[in-house]
Amino acid sequence: MEGEKGGRKSAEYEAVVSAGRHLKRLQQAHAHLVVTGCYRSRALLTKLLTLSCAAGSIAYTRRLIRSVADPDSFLFNSLINASSKFGFSHDTILFYRRMLHSRIAPSSYTFTSVIKACADISHLRLGTLVHSHVFVFGYVSDSFVQAALVTFYAKSCKPRVARKVFDEMPQRNIVAWNSMISGYEQNGLAREAVEVFNKIRETKVEPDSATFVSVLSACSQLGSLHLGCWIHECIVESGITMDVFLATSLVNMFSRCGDVGKAREVFDSINEGNVVLWTAMISGYGMHGYGVEAMEVFRRMKARGVVPNSVTFVVVLSACAHAGLIDEGRAVFATMKQEYGVVPSVEHHVCMVDMLGRGGLLNEAYKYVKGLRPEELVPAVWTAMLGACKMHKNFDIGVEVAEHVINAEPENPGNYVLLSNMYALAGRMDRVASVRKVMIQRGLKKQVGYSTIDIDNRSYLFSMGDKFHPETNEIYRYLDELMWKCKVAGYAPVLELAMHEVEEEEREYALRYHSEKLAVAFGLMKTGNGVILRVVKNLRICEDCHSAFKFISVVTNREIIVRDKIRFHHFREGSCSCLDYW
């Protein structure tokens, strides 16, 4: 009899499990449990709850838990874990509150899940409160809870607090290290992330795939190719399997560090790529201005049966915009909606405005902007339109658009600089002065531009007019000579974008010592013929530097690759890969 009973229970369990993540089937299984009288079984209820979370139905999960008179510790923990894992963070916190009200003590399992929920919604106040509960209930030395706290503080923009928790850990497994590396990387502290990675190598802990994914993101942020290549070597040496996550990170890293050829090599070495990998490769070509190659990969992707998603279309449209492929871009936008049913998002609209605007179709671009719904008129749309007006020197639309940009983002100093430039180009110097006045009144300062260049595995940082480098005098002298040679070859400084309140001679001086020029001069001084210079700039490259680098590539016979805020520029033999679409 006992065996039969056990067998019957098992069949019920099987019925719940086989319903899987399908809400309808779970509800049928639930009904069956009620009919057979098995609905009081805690194990079956627990399974039902976790599966309904997995099925994405938090409403059904809530109904189920309400039907349980006295949920026990096991049930709460399962519920808290599942709701947190499947992204129902707010519910996780509510379930946790209910658990405390029921006077059921949380465990380390409870805390890891609740802390993850707080991390996912970056709820600093709540997470800090939960941290205090961790002390009260005595789980402060639990390594899982500590790792979760590191991630929580990092995701709540408190990397220093994350580091404090990390430093206080008596034992650190690879997950704890990974939490700290990705925590730094996500807060824009790429150098710190690489430092932590280096520290792991002093321990006996072996890096895993996630370690490399995070540290590769840090390399991408820095744009440091030598660092990225070194991590690549570490991956090969570690013998770790090249999974699709790792391959995607490598493709990204090589693209964002300026070696799209290497990115392609990694991409080609993977047989079964998913949409993320294909999108990364297309994005890589796009940011380098290789629109034709981007479109070719996009075509092959579709031929392979990999279905493009919303992000894929953003990178494809962006590639078209940066390569002047307007007709292709229009066609892609049409198929996106018709064939793939992707609803255009704000990002797609920005790409379309950017593409039409860069292509000189300013009226069409402006018509497109005016056709958008009010909620779609985000600052990025206006900024794209403004960039186009500046590029094609259309001051009438430009000034109008600039006013919208300021209204949309009154705290962004970059917008005032754009507006000021627009007025200056239109010859309205009175307006230039008044914009500057507003900036001063509002306490807004221009973002400081800086450039980095890697030479002999070391990274050097330059900012405009800075004289901190020990070889400053040599660099400035070298640059003066270089610019003189460029002038002989036909270079004329693009003065109108320099600071407008200074005299012409000073304006040229200010332009001459822009951070990217200092970095290039230093690179030329320190490297031999044939070495490609790779410079990373935090802002967009200025128009004058862009013009100067074309001449420098001729007079020095060097290739210069500059990564600016939005894309790459390859200067070779007097021209730039962006074809001045920038």
Next chain:
DNA sequence: TTAGGGTTAG
């Protein structure tokens, strides 16, 4: 029979 931490594309 039910439950734990980190990572990927613009």
